[in-house]
Amino acid sequence: MTSENTNSPRAVGEASRSKKTRLPYYPGCTLKTTAKNLEDSALATAEALGIELVELPRWNCCGVVTSLTDDDLMHHVAPIRNLIRVQEMNAAGLADGETRLVTLCSMCFNTLKRSNARVRERPEDLTSLNDFMYLEEDYDGSVEVVHFLEILADLGAEEIGRRVKTPLTGLGVAPYYGCTLLRPKEIGIDDPERPTIQNDILQALGAELIDNPYKTVCCGSYQTVQDKHAVAELAHGILTHARAAGADVLTTFCPLCAFNLDNRQREIVERHPDFETIPVLYATQLMALAFGLGPESCRFDLNFVDPRPMLSSKGIMKEEAWATRQA
Amino acid sequence: MGNQTGMMERISESTRSLTTGVDTKDVEHWVMIYIMGRGYRVPADLTIMTAMEFAGYRLIRSCGCRQGFCGACATIFRREGEYKLESALACQTRVEDGMSLVQIPFSPADAASYDIASEAYAYSVFSKHYPEVARCVSCNTCTKACPQDLEVMDYVQSAIKGDFGGLTEQSFDCIQCGLCAIRCPAEIVQYNVAQLGRRMYGRYGSPEPAHLKARIAEIEEGKFDEALDRLAGASTEELEKLYAASERESDG
Amino acid sequence: MPELKYVDGYPEYMRESIEVVNRTRGKRKDFVPDAMTAEEREEVLKVHPDYAPGGKRELALGPNAGDPVPGPVADLLEAYPLIDGKEIDLARADLEVDVMVVGGGLAGTAAALCAHDSGVAKDKILLVNKLRHGDCNSIMAEGGTQAADRPFDSPDRHFLDTIGGGHYANKPDVLRALVEDAPTIMHWLEELGAVFDKEDNGDYVENWGGGTTARRMHSCRDYTGLEEFRVLRDEFRARGIPKLEHSPAIELTTDGSGRVTGAVLYNLETGEYRVVGSKVVILATGGFGRLHIRGFPTTNHYGATADGLVLASRAGAKLRDADTVQYHPTGAAYPVQIVGFLLTEKLRGAGAQPVNREGEAFVFPLEPRDVEASSLIRECYVRDNGITTPSGLRGVWLDTPLIDVKNGAGYIDRQFPAMKRMYARFDIDMRKDPVLVFPTLHYQNGGVETDPDGRTNVEGLWVAGEVSGGVHGKNRLMGNSTLDTMVFGRRAGISAAQAVASAGAGERTFQHVTSYVRTLEEAGVATDRRAPMLLPEYRGKAALARMIDVL
C-alpha cells in the first residue's frame, strides 16, 4: 500500500530563494466564485514566497466529497481526470517535471487525495477508470496531491517570517481546521486530534496564537443546506469559545467551514441577540496583509463579517484603504 | 455566347439525382444499412439523411437545414461488430456498410425563463437557473457524443467556474442538437446552460463598441437625412453615376 | 467505372490540378484581377441562369398577371389549393390570437418578440412553423450582417452599394429603412447578448462583402446566423411566447372583403388541421431554394418551398422582382454528399480566390453575386476551364489556403470552423488544399411587396424577411438579408401591434380561395398541381414506385 503520507512533499525552500518554483495548482470551482478571497490572497502570498502556482489546464470539478456507496467508481472519474491533467501539463513542458499538485480548498484536497490513494491501493480500479477515459492518456499513479499549507510548512517559519513587513502584532488569531485537512488520517496533513500546522506560520506573521480545543469541532458541513439553524448552533459554539480564549479573528482554509462560521453568523445573531460577530478569514488573507501586499489581493468584500474594522483597529490595515473601497 | 439553353440543361442533368431523388439505374456502389433494425440496400455515396430518403422515408422530424447548422438530424448508430455507440449528424455523415442507426427526433429539455437584463453576471446565474450543472461527474460522455467535436465537458466545467469567456469560446459552435444531453448521466442540458452563458457573456463580458452607439446617435440627430433624401429621390441615371464614382475604402 | 484512388479526400486525377493551384499560389498572393466594367458585367450576365433563355414564364393570373417568374414558381402560383374549405369548419377557431406569425426564422422570431415588446400579451401571440423552430435559412447564414456603423462608413454609402448591386430596382423607401435601422438592430442584438467577432479593443471586426465599398460585415465566426438566431430563439423561449411546430399554414382565411383574418394549419405528423383566428398575420416563411430552379442544387433549408408567396398572392398580395433568383457563386461542387452547400462569401472577403483548372485567377473575387456566379459558369461551361468531378459535375477551385497565407496561420481555424469541419468530415483539409465550387441556388431576391413597415396591399397581412420583395431589387448583397429579416421583422411586429389595438376579430372564409380557383379555371390552366408545396420530394424513385396507401 502506498500512502501519500509516507512521501512527504519535497522542500522548495532552497530553490525558491534563487529562482521561482513552478507548481501545478488545482483551484476548484469555489475558489473561482465565492472563495475568490482565498485564491487571490494565496496566489499573491505564494508569489511573494517565490512560488508560481500554475493553474492546471482544463481542470474539472474535483468530484466533491467521495461517495460512501460500495459501487462508487464513477465518482472517481472526476478526480483522476484532474490528475491526468498534471501528466499532460508535464508532457507539454508546463510543469518542470513536477508531480506535486497543490490544492488550496481543503475539500478539493481531500477528494483528490483520497481518490489518488484509492487507485494506488486498487490497481484494478485504476484500470477500469483508465479504460473508461479512453480518450485521455492513462493515469500512472505518479501525482502527489498536496495542500498549500504543506508547502508553507516546508518552507518553514523562518523563511515566511523574512517576508513579513507588517507584523500582525496584537492580533489574537485562532486557527480552525475542521475535518477535511485531517481526516481520514491516512490522507490528513496533521494529527487529526491535535493539529498544529498553522501555528508556526501564524506566529511567524507576528500574530498572537490562540490555540483552543474547538479547532477541530465539526462546522456542520453540508448540513448547512438542510438545516442552517443547526449549523448556526455549532458555529456559535466554535466562535464563542474562540472569542472567550482571546481570539480577535479565526482562520481556516476551507470554503465550506468559512461559509458556516462566517455567513451563518447572520442566523446566530437572530437566535442570540447578545452574540458579538467575529471575523473569519483565510489564513492567506492575513499573510498577504503581513507581507504588505495590500488589501487588493484579499477581496475582503467576500467575507461576510467584514474584518476591516478589526484589522484597522489593530493598526494592521489603514482605515482609508477599506473606506475608499467601500464607497 | 454558346448555346445557353443547352448549357442550363447540361448543368441540371449533372445534379439531377440531388434535386429530384436518386434513380437506381445511376447507382454503381451499394451498401447495407439498418434503419431502426430493418435492412436497406442504399447507394454508397449518400449521407445517412439522403439514404433514408432513398429508402422511402419522407422526413418530417430529424431534418432541417440539411447542411450541419440546425441540429435537427441527431442520429446514433453502431458499426457492425463494434460496442461503441456513435453519434452523428445525418446530413453530414456518409453511410457505411453494416451501420445500424436510429434518429433522435426530439430531446426533451426544459429551458429556463430569465431576463438577462436583470441577471447577475456571476456563477450564481447558473445555480439559479440550471442548478443541476453542479452534478457533473466529469465523465466526458457529452464530449464523446458531440458531433461538432466540442469539448462539452470543458464548457460545462467553465460554467461551474463562472468562466463566461471560456464557456463562450468552447461552446460557440454548438448547434443544439441535444446529443450530449440525452447521454449525460447527470441529466444536465449542456446546450441550454451554454446558451445562457454565452448570452451573459455577450451582454456583460463583451461590451458594445463605442462607434455603434455614436452612429445610432448620429442617425437619430438626422445627420444622414439629406444624403438619404437625395439618394431616395434620385433617378436611375443619377444613381448609376454615383455608384460608378463611389470609391472603395482602402484596404489598409 | 473503376474504383478511384483517393488522396486526402480527392481522387488522384483531381489532385493533378490541385498541384497546379498549390504551385501558383505564391504568384497569385498579391495579384487580384480587376473588377469588371459595366459592359463586361453585362456580357457575362448572359450566362446567368436568370438571363439564359428558357427559365421563366409569364403569370396567367393573379395580382401579377403578365409578370415573368421562374417556371417552378409559376407552377406553384398557378396551382390548386390543398384544401377547398368545404371539409373544414372555418367558423370554429381552435385558437384566437391577436398576432399570428407564420414562419419562425429570424424575421418571424423578431416580429413575435417586437410585437410582445410593443404591448401584445404573450398569449395573444402565436408563432407557427412548418418544421422545428430552427429549421430555417436564418440559422445557416454564415458570412455576416451589414450595418454601416464605422466612422468611415455611412448609411448613404450602404444605400448606394445596395441599390447598385440591386440593379436600381430596389424600393427606395424600404431600402432607406434598412440602412437607417441597421445600427439599431446591432444594438438590439448586443442587448440580447449575441456575441460578435470583436477586436481586442472591443470594436467589431468588420469585413468586406461582395459589392460593398466599405467593410461593414459583422460576423460570428462563420456561424453568424446560428448565433443571431439562437439568441432570438432563446429570448423567445425565455419569455414563454406560444408556438406550434411541425404545423405549416396551408391557407390564409379572409373576411370576404379581402382582409386577412387567420389561417388553417396542418399537423404534419397526425394529418389533423387547425383553424387559428388572428387580427393580423405576419408572414415570414422565407424563400424558395428547394424549388431547384433551373435544376440547381441549393443552399436552402428543407422547407424553403415558396409557401408564403402562394398564400399571400392567393389572398391578393402583389409581388415584385419575383423574376430574379440569386445563385450564390460558391456552392460546394465536391464531394457529392455536400453539393450545393454554401461556402460563405466571407471566404473571398478574407482572401480566397476562384481559380481555374490551370491555376489562373480569372475574376475579381468580390463582384456582386450575379456577376461572380456568371463568371464561374462561363469558366466551366463556355471556356471549358473547369474540373469535372467523379459524379459529372463541373466546378472551379476556391483557393482557401490563400486565406491563411494572407492573414496568418490559424485564421481559418478561428474564423471558419463550420467550413473546416464540413470538409474535414469528408477528409479534406481546406487549409492545405483548395475546394471545388460551382454556383448554387441561394436566395429569393423578390417577393411580396411591402411598405417600410412590412405592410402589404392586403389588409391584415404583413410580411417580413426573404418572402418579401423590394428592398434588394433584383440582386441582394451578402449581409443584407439577415439584416433585412430583423429590420422588417421588428418593424412588422411593432406596426402590427399598433394595428391590433384598433382591430376586431374578423370572419373567416375561403372566399379568396374560391375566387382564385375560378380564375384558374377561367384562365384555362389545366393542371393537377397543388400548392403550397410544404416539402420537396427526395424519396428514391424505386421506393416511390412501389408505395401504396392502405392504412
Ligand SMILES: Cc1cc2nc3c(=O)[nH]c(=O)nc-3n(C[C@H](O)[C@H](O)[C@H](O)COP(=O)(O)OP(=O)(O)OC[C@H]3O[C@@H](n4cnc5c(N)ncnc54)[C@H](O)[C@@H]3O)c2cc1C
Ligand atoms: C446557407 C445560407 C447562408 C446565408 N448566409 C447569409 C449571410 O451570411 N448573410 C445574410 O445576410 N444572409 C445570408 N443568407 C440569407 C439569409 O440567411 C436568409 O435570407 C434569411 O435568414 C431568411 O430569413 P427569414 O426569417 O425570412 O426566413 P427563414 O429563416 O428561412 O425562416 C422561414 C421559416 O418559415 C417556415 N415556413 C415556411 N413555410 C411555412 C408555412 N407554410 N407555414 C409555417 N412556416 C413556414 C420555414 O420552415 C422557416 O422556419 C444565407 C442563407 C443561406 C441559406
Ligand code: SF4
Ligand atoms: S456527460 Fe454530464 S456528467 Fe458527464 S461530463 Fe458531460 S456534463 Fe458532466
Ligand code: SF4
Ligand atoms: S454541445 Fe451538445 S447540443 Fe451542442 S452540438 Fe455538441 S452534442 Fe450537440
Ligand code: FES
Ligand atoms: S439537418 Fe440541420 S444539422 Fe443536419
